[in-house]
Amino acid sequence: MELILSLGIGVLTGSGVWLLLRPRTFQVIIGLCLLSYAVNLFIFSTGGLRTGAAAILQRGEAGTLANYADPLPQALTLTAIVISFATTALLLVVLLASRGLTGTDHVDGRERDR
Amino acid sequence: MIGWMDHLVIAPIVVPMLAGAAMILAGDRRRRLVVGIGGVSLALIMALAIALLLRAQVPEVRIYRLGDWPTLFGIVLVTDRLSALMLVLTACLGLAAFLFSLAKWQRAGVYFHPLFQFQLMGLNGAFLTGDLFNLFVFFEVMLAASYGMALHGSGVARVRAGLHYLTINLVASLLFLVGVSVVYGIAGTLNMADLAARIPLVAVEDRGLVEAGLAVMGVAFLIKAAMWPLGFWLPGTYAAAAAPAAAILSILSKVGIYAILRVWLLLFGPEAGASAGFGADWLLVGGLLTIAFGGIAVLATQDLPRLAGASVLVSSGTLLAAIGTGQAAVTGGALYYLAGSVLAIGALFLLIELAERAREVGADVLAVTREAMGPGEEEEEAEAEETGVAIPGILAILGLSFMACALLLAGLPPLSGFLAKFAILSPLLGTAPAPIPTTTWLLMVALILSGLATLIAMARAGIAVFWVGQASRVPRVRVVELAPVLLLLALSGALTLGGGPALAYMQATADQLHAPGDYLRAVLGARAVLTGGTP
Known part of the structure; x- marks a missing residue:
């Protein structure tokens, strides 16, 4: 479980960083998306990993704090998702504006001289 | 137990939020109403900031529990001297940029005023919060508004610079999140005061992880503060932004400095056990390189x-290096420098737009912008207003203001820039152990040389604009x-004239920051009071 999650986060981060460093705006956006997924998973994992556990109460057990899933990382992830979603949408608009104004999808607004 | 005065703490966040929302409801076309709301909101923010500053004179730190939740479950807002100071600076700069935008920049695009209010909300929130994740949220509010502000007026240059600005800040936000979650994973809290109390107790094997998490978070702050090599985005973005937007953006880099001051001094102060002073060398060396x-x-x-x-980069570097020395007396000088440089750089950004008009470069850009935005009737209205009052002797006033800015930024007497540099350098030499460390010498050299560089560059630019360029037309201002512009410069002047009391206040602020015991007691002590007092 831990291994799969770590690998997932690692692969997402690696791909995200690689895409972020590419010269096309669309690649940059996809890179940012992948990075934000990785970060969301990472935040989520800080609450500790349990498989097959109930979120709040276990059947047939008295409710103790030990059985609770930590709610704070979930709240943080939710906030982070909303914020990164909104900013990515804004970035898409800026990307389109940049494409329209400069006529190229290069991040610097002009093709590099070859 | 809580009087109405205590509720004032949250008002600097609520007022601009409501004002911004009301502006959106009113619609962008009813400009008089929108401007009226903005004016009322800014007047209120200014009054609130001053009220909080006056309240912050006492040594105790005041906290405000949102929703009256017990401290560690809910979020707390904290007002101490530093946050009150930053609120007042934001309000001054906000007022100046708001007034400036009334002339014509508000017409260069849609929804300038609501974005401006949300920007102020984010700034005020970031200065008040006592919780790391809440700090992230207010950073995002502030940044989301600043993206709109940086792009205000559109045009190729702004969109190109805005794209870089957006991408870099999104990455910085992700780094911030990674840092926050690592810290939460180890320490189990995001309340800054609680975190500061737990840092010395962290197990040896986890210490590296916590420090790494906080370092990652620090990188996010340093990107905001534009430390070399993280600050290449700054000059281009600020140069491309519309003048009032650039003026308000210029305090965003100070938010990074504020976050460093707050979090670093709180968590890695002398009481932090094995982690005390973590990263000080990085700040010092990074600051020197930035200068x-x-x-x-x-x-x-x-x-x-x-x-x-x-010059924003120079001031960021100066502040970082001064903070990195880790001495309370130097931090006091740095805070005085911060106040002066916020006012001076804000005035400079506004002034530049007026001065550029004499060279007809800025006028061209504005004309293109108007064309791109297109609404014909608005253009006529603007033209009609532009033929209104023109101030005589305008070049002389602009030239003198430019000179004042140059003196402030270069740190020459008689203005506050000189006092600030003196206040930074004097304790460095006065309190240092007998062999003065190399970094102190480097800092002195860097401060003096950067002042010289600023002076040369400003003199050259001033000659080009005000003497050589006089053959071109007189700008209509x-x-x-x-x-x-005059307001900001007058405030700088007041800061100089009231240098004694101002420096005393900054020194008290710095002492408070370097001995976070009060802060911890205020935040964590409230928990004890509450658990003892409620059933």
């Missing part, structure tokens, strides 16, 4: 807006555009 880079950038730039952007 060097900023100084070279100041000398190398040809156009005025980039010159102002480069309206009172409402000149007043904010």
Whole structure:
């Protein structure tokens, strides 16, 4: 479980960083998306990993704090998702504006001289 | 137990939020109403900030529990001297930029005023919060509004610079999140005071992880503060932004400095056990490199807006290096420098737009912008207003203001820039152990050389604009555009004249920051009071 999650986060981060460093705006956006997924998973994992556990109460057990899933990382992830979603949408608009104004999808607004 | 005065703490966040929302409801077309709401909101923010500053004179730190939740479950807002100071600076700069935008920049695009209010909300929130994740949220509010502000007026240059600005800040936000979650994973809390209390107790094997998490978070702050090599985005973005937007953006880099001051001094102060002073060398060396880079950038730039952007870099570097020395007396000087440089750089950004008009470069850009935005009737209205009052002797006033900005930024007497540099350097030499460390010498050299570089560059630019360029037409400047510049410069002047009390306040602030015991007691003590007092 831990291994799969770590690998997932690692692969997402690696791909995200690689895409972020590419010269096309669309690649940059996809890179940012992948990075934000990785970060969301990472935040989520800080609450500790349990498989097959109930979120709040276990059947047939008295409710103790030990059985609770930590709610704070979930709240943080939710906030982070909303914020990164909104900013990515804004970035898409800026990307389109940049494409329209400069006529190229290069991040610097002009093709590099070859 | 809580009087109405205590509720004032949250008002600097609520007022701009409500004002911004009301502006959106009113619609962008009813400009008089929108401007009226904005004016009322800014007047309220200013009054609140001053009230909080007056309340912050006492040594105790005041906290405000949102929703009256017990401290560690809910979020707390904290007002101490530093946050009150930053609120007042934001309000001054906000007022100036708001007045300036009334002349014409508000017409260069849609929804300038609501974005402006949300920007103020984010700034005020970031200065008040006592919780790391809440700090992230207010950072995002502030940044989301600043993206709109940086792009305000559209045009190729702004969109290109805005794209870089957006991408870099999104990455910085992700780094912030990674840092926050690592810290939460180990320490189990995000309340800054609680975290500070737990840092010394962290197990040895986890210490590296916590420090790494906080370092990652620090990188996010340093990107905001534009430390070399994380600050290449800054001059281009600020130069491309519309003048009032650039003025308010210029305090965003100070938010990074504020976050470092707050979090670093709280968590890695002398009481932090094994982690005390973690990262001080990085701040010092990074600050020195930033000053060097900023100084070279100041000398190398040809156009005025980039010159102002480069001087933001110099001031960031100076602050970082001064904080990195880790002495309370130096931090006091640095805070005085911060106040002066916020006012001076804000005035410079506004002034540049007026001065560029004499060279007809800015006028061209604005004309293109108007064309792109297109609404014909608005253009006529603007033209009609532009033929209104023109101030005589405008070049003389602009030239003198520019000179004042140059003196402030270069740190020459008699203005506050000189006092600030003196206040930073004097304790460095006065309290240092017998062999003065190399970094102190380097800092002195860097401060003096960067002042010289600023002076040369500003003198060159001033000659080009006000002496050589006089053959071109006299710029038409309206009172409402000149007043904010003069207001900011007058405030700088007041800071100079009241140097004694101001420095005393800054020193008290620095002492409070370097001995976070009060802060911890205020935040964590409230928990004890509450658990004892409620059933």
